[in-house]
Amino acid sequence: MLNTHRSALAILCAVLAGSAIAAGPTGTAADYGTSAHHGAAQRIIELQADTRHINVTRGETVTIVRAGQRFTWHVQTFSNKTIFALAEIAPKDMAVDGIAVYVAANPQYAGS
Template sequence: MLFIPRSALAVLCATFAFNAQAAGPSGSAADYGVPATHSAAARSITIDSSTRHINVTRGETITIVRDGQRFTWQVDTYSNRSVFALAEIAPKSMQADGIKVYIAGNPLYAG
């Protein structure tokens, strides 16, 4: 029979419990999803100076295009957030100030 001292067992349980906690928002672009390859995008959205918002679906991978620049993002917001500023995820060189991203729930995950 295997003997594990109670103190070692307590430390082991505490370690697992601490590591199992979900991470909170980090205040970074990671709170809104992750960068993706251009080939993974389901669609492309072109923005310009008149764009005030774009609509996406949670889990969708999109390419944002402006003035010859582009980036691709898989949208997955922390805590099912439904709106954020595009400037939070856009490259600093891309003008995205004042544009909101509205996220619809994904019907594949509706219960």
């Protein structure tokens, strides 16, 4: 009976270890956060014709606007990801090619 419990524990540990590895970057928009409701935005970023980058903070929710189109995003990148292309998260029909998103660490989580 004790061997059965050890076997079950070993299987559980293997499953949990595999899940931890799977929690890494996925190569999708989910690596940069999640879509959010427009009312949740803390600020609005209006893209101009000459915009080449925007600055956001990890944990911030922003609405991004260009030529009458908009989307809202809650920025939640992996801690080592500080720059990505806006096209990774924008709607496919929104013209944002060549615009970079710079992600600052959230000062709320900085040590003193």
